[in-house]
Amino acid sequence: MSYSSKIISDTVDAFSSLPSIGKKSAMRLALHLAGDSFQKKEKLIQALQQLVNDLQICSECFSYSDTPICSICSNPTRDRGLICVVENIRDLIAIEDTGSYKGLYHVLGGVISPLEGIGPEDLEINTLVQRIQENNCNELVMALSPTIDGETTIFYINRLLKDVPLKITTIARGVSFGGDLEYADEFTLGRSIQSRLPYSQRQMS
Amino acid sequence: MSFQSIKSISLHNFRCFEKLELDFSDRLNIISGLNGTGKTSIIDAIYCLAFGKSYFVSKEQYLLRDDSHFLRLEGQFQNENDMEFIKLILEQGKSKRIEVNGVKRNKLIDHIGHIPIVCIAPSDIFLVVDSSITRRKLLDKLLCQIDNKYTSALYNYNRLLKQRNAVLKRQVQDRTLINTLDTQMESPATYIFEQRKHLLSHWLELFHPIHQRITGELEVCEFDYKSQLLSKTFHEGIAEAKEKDSILKRSNFGIHKDDIVFTIRQSELKNVASQGQIKSFLFALKMSMMHILKEKTKKTPILLLDDIFDKLDETRVLHVLDYVYTDVGSQIFITDTSSIRLENIVKKQNYSHQIIHL
Numbered sequence: 001m002s003y004s005s006k007i008i009s010d011t012v013d014a015f016s017s018l019p020s021i022g023k024k025s026a027m028r029l030a031l032h033l034a035g036d037s038f039q040k041k042e043k044l045i046q047a048l049q050q051l052v053n054d055l056q057i058c059s060e061c062f063s064y065s066d067t068p069i070c071s072i073c074s075n076p077t078r079d080r081g082l083i084c085v086v087e088n089i090r091d092l093i094a095i096e097d098t099g100s101y102k103g104l105y106h107v108l109g110g111v112i113s114p115l116e117g118i119g120p121e122d123l124e125i126n127t128l129v130q131r132i133q134e135n136n137c138n139e140l141v142m143a144l145s146p147t148i149d150g151e152t153t154i155f156y157i158n159r160l161l162k163d164v165p166l167k168i169t170t171i172a173r174g175v176s177f178g179g180d181l182e183y184a185d186e187f188t189l190g191r192s193i194q195s196r197l198p199y200s201q202r203q204m205s
Numbered sequence: 206m207s208f209q210s211i212k213s214i215s216l217h218n219f220r221c222f223e224k225l226e227l228d229f230s231d232r233l234n235i236i237s238g239l240n241g242t243g244k245t246s247i248i249d250a251i252y253c254l255a256f257g258k259s260y261f262v263s264k265e266q267y268l269l270r271d272d273s274h275f276l277r278l279e280g281q282f283q284n285e286n287d288m289e290f291i292k293l294i295l296e297q298g299k300s301k302r303i304e305v306n307g308v309k310r311n312k313l314i315d316h317i318g319h320i321p322i323v324c325i326a327p328s329d330i331f332l333v334v335d336s337s338i339t340r341r342k343l344l345d346k347l348l349c350q351i352d353n354k355y356t357s358a359l360y361n362y363n364r365l366l367k368q369r370n371a372v373l374k375r376q377v378q379d380r381t382l383i384n385t386l387d388t389q390m391e392s393p394a395t396y397i398f399e400q401r402k403h404l405l406s407h408w409l410e411l412f413h414p415i416h417q418r419i420t421g422e423l424e425v426c427e428f429d430y431k432s433q434l435l436s437k438t439f440h441e442g443i444a445e446a447k448e449k450d451s452i453l454k455r456s457n458f459g460i461h462k463d464d465i466v467f468t469i470r471q472s473e474l475k476n477v478a479s480q481g482q483i484k485s486f487l488f489a490l491k492m493s494m495m496h497i498l499k500e501k502t503k504k505t506p507i508l509l510l511d512d513i514f515d516k517l518d519e520t521r522v523l524h525v526l527d528y529v530y531t532d533v534g535s536q537i538f539i540t541d542t543s544s545i546r547l548e549n550i551v552k553k554q555n556y557s558h559q560i561i562h563l
Contacts, residue, residue, distance in 0.1 A: 112382065114371035120382060148364045148389075156385045186353065 008034065060131065062107040062124050063089050072096075072105060079103045081138040085128065085157070087111055087145060095143060103141070106131065111144060111153045120156060129160055142170040207285045209321055209504045210536040211251055217277040218270040220246040220262075230559035233530060233537050233551065237544035238563030244540035247561075248324070248509045251538065254280040254291045255320035255507070257303055257313045261328070265295060282320055284504065291320070317350070321506035323495040325513055329487045333475050337464035344401055344465070347494060351501040355400050358393035365390045366461055373454045387443045390459070397460045398434040404497070405430045405465065411496045416489035418532075419524045424469055426486055431464045480516045488513065488525060492533070508535045514547070523550055530556055 003009045008030055015026035033041060057063070058070035065071070072078060082103025086092045092105050108123045120126075132140070142157070144150035158168055174192035175184050184192070216225040221243045236244045245261060252260045253268075262268055269276050275296040282289045292304040303310040310316045331339050348355045369386045372379060409428060416426055433442055439459070446458035467474040467486065474486060495506055508529055514522045526547075529537055541547055544560055551558050 112368075114368050114375065114382070119372070119375065119379060121379075148361050149368070152365070152368065152382075152385060152389060155389055156382055159381055159385055187357065 061105045062109065062127070063092055063105060077102075081136060082141065083128075083132070083137055083139070084141040084143050086143050087150075091143060103139075108144075108153070111147070111149045112156055113149045113152075123153075125157060125160070128157065132161065132164060132166065137166060139167040139169060142168065144170075146173050206499070207504050208534075208536075209507055210283050211254075211507060212281040212283055212288075214247075214250060214254075214281075215277075215279045216246075216250050218273040219250055219276045219278055220268060220270060222246060223270060227561060229536070229538075230557065231536055233556050233558035234539070234561060235544055235547050235551070235558060236538065236540045236561045236563065237542065237547075239542060242563040244542075244563060245326075245511050248511050248538055248540060250278050251280065251507065252322060252324055252509060254278055254282075254293055255322045257293065257301065257310075257316045260324050260326065260509075265301070266297070268295065269297070321498055321502050321504045322509060323491055323498065323506050324509040324511070325488060325491045326509075326511040327513075327515070329491065330483065332487065332490070333467060333483055337462075340465045341461075341463055343494075344404065344463075347497065348400055348404060350498065352400065355397065358396045362390060362393040362397060362460065365393075366456060366459065370455050373450055373456070378451055383447070390443070391439045394434070394439045394460050398432055398439075398463075401432070401460070401463065402430055402435075408493055408497060411493035412489055415492045415496075415528070416486065418528055419489060419521060420482075420485050421520060421524055424482065424485075425471075426467070426469050426474070426489075428490075429466045429468065431466055432460060433458055433462055434460065481518065481521070484513065484516050485521060492528070495533070505533070505535050508533065508537045510537065510539045512540055512542075514539075514541060519546075522546070526550060526556075527554065530554070 003012070011030040011033070012023070012026045015021055015029050016023050021029070033044070054066065056065050056068060058065040058068070058073055060069055060073040063070050063072070067074070079102050083106050084095060084101060084103055085106050085108060086095065087108055087110060089107055092107060095101050095105075106124065106128050108125065108128070110118050110123055112118060112120055112123065131137070140157075140161070142154045144153055154170060161168065172195070174188060174195070175181060181189065210231050211229055213226070213228045215227075216222045219225075221241070225243075225247075227247070236247055238244050249259050249261050259265070259268055275294065277295075278293040280291050282291060290304075290306055292302075294302040294304075296302075301313070303313070303316055305316075305319075332343060345355075345359060349359070365386050369383060369390070372382050372386070405428065412426075412428070416424070437445075442458045446456070449457050469478050469482065469486070474483060478486065495508070498506055510529070513525070517525065529535065539547065544562070548560065
């Protein structure tokens with residue numbers, strides 16, 4: 001694609017470097033912005049500037065934060081004895097959106113996979129252990145992907161914490177809510193049958 | 206038990222054929238022709254329709270005729286009263302498309318095992334002469350077709366093994382991580398070991414009478430399962446191997462070291478057996494494998510025999526033919542450069558057959 005302006009062309013290139021934005025979408029965004037009012041552009045620039053200059057990583061849970069300690073970690077109403085371990089911030093947001101979790105989080109930054117060059121030392125595992133030893137934590141909820149590498153990570157953390165008096169749980173794996181049984185894949189359904197629950201426990205809040 | 210057969214096939218730009226249409230006999234089909242006339246291609250076309258990939262050609266582009274940019278295979282299959290039309294289309298630069306009765310298959314893996322087929326070809330010799338991986342693959346291929354749990358155990362084990370080797374190759378080997386992986390590997394390793402052991406002893410039981418039948422004499426052939434897990438549990442073995450693994454930077458204990466040893470009169474087959482003896486052995490091996498598939502799928506598989514009579518004497522050919530025609534009762538496809546020898550036997554035995562000259 002050729003443009004009459006190098007500025008537009010540079011903007012298009014910058015946009016298309018973002019995930020799930022192709023050349024066409026990038027062009028649409030660039031042309032849209034070019035025609036927009038000054039205030040709107042200013043707002044976007046301000047947001048981006050803050051993102052670059054002011055965004056921090058929470059020193060407790062390693063999620064994004066505006067302050068050295070994030071709003072979840074500093075919230076006095078949250079249950080401090082409960083820590084939910086997640087792979088990344090996207091998963092944290094997903095759990096937070098359910099509205100049914102009132103504890104704290106810990107973002108690992110991935111799962112252990114030496115094949116891809118990710119060892120335990122590349123993740124926030126040591127900081128997790130330290131955090132548990134320093135604070136009174138009763139329960140660790142493992143909310144990692146149900147893959148073989150996710151399992152390895154859970155096993156590994158479990159091993160590191162074997163002498164710490166602490167309850168370690170994992171999120172349930174099974175049939176999705178509101179889904180039809182016949183559409184569940186064999187593996188999930190098989191696992192759900194194996195780890196079935198007494199009826200009374202099924203009644204969730 | 207239901208009878209599986211293929212009624213007709215049409216080939217378009219497949220290997221050496223621009224266009225070819227054939228009808229088959231339900232029982233015995235003899236395909237004869239000189240070298241390079243496409244005998245094996247016909248067998249491969251049938252295999253492709255059933256498995257979605259070639260038995261003989263590893264790179265898909267070589268299935269295309271000369272410089273044509275697409276190929277199409279169509280086959281009419283019958284199982285009892287059910288007719289099925291299977292179509293396979295391969296276009297350059299596009300993914301392969303398989304349709305069953307006009308409905309597209311989303312995943313190739315859903316198609317495998319749908320039409321039971323056993324193929325015996327000269328390349329099977331690699332099972333005897335090559336390294337242990339070819340024999341493990343044979344075992345895995347069969348077990349994966351009949352046991353879903355085995356498929357996932359194998360997948361998990363292989364993934365964990367790769368991770369373990371990656372840890373061992375690092376500058377600093379994380380002991381806790383290795384121990385973690387070892388614990389995780391234990392359950393799939395034990396399951397795979399038990400299933401392989403069980404399958405092989407059953408396989409051997411089926412193998413003996415078939416081998417005896419086609420050799421017509423008593424050549425005592427056996428196959429032994431070799432696994433480190435036979436003498437110790439996975440837990441013990443992996444713990445003992447830890448020091449060695451750490452120095453050599455790879456995993457030396459586990460089911461990835463398994464092998465099957467084929468023997469004749471207590472000596473290893475590849476060292477002492479003649480070409481003909483190996484051929485008879487492989488034939489019985491594949492035939493007994495077919496019986497296992499038959500038991501599990503409840504269908505009589507189609508048999509593809511590529512050039513198998515090449516190194517066999519007249520008596521063995523007769524035994525083999527009689528066995529597959531009478532005892533197995535499958536629909537059979539045989540290729541041979543000359544049809545005369547086979548024709549004589551077939552006429553004498555009064556087999557229902559069809560000869561396809563290329």
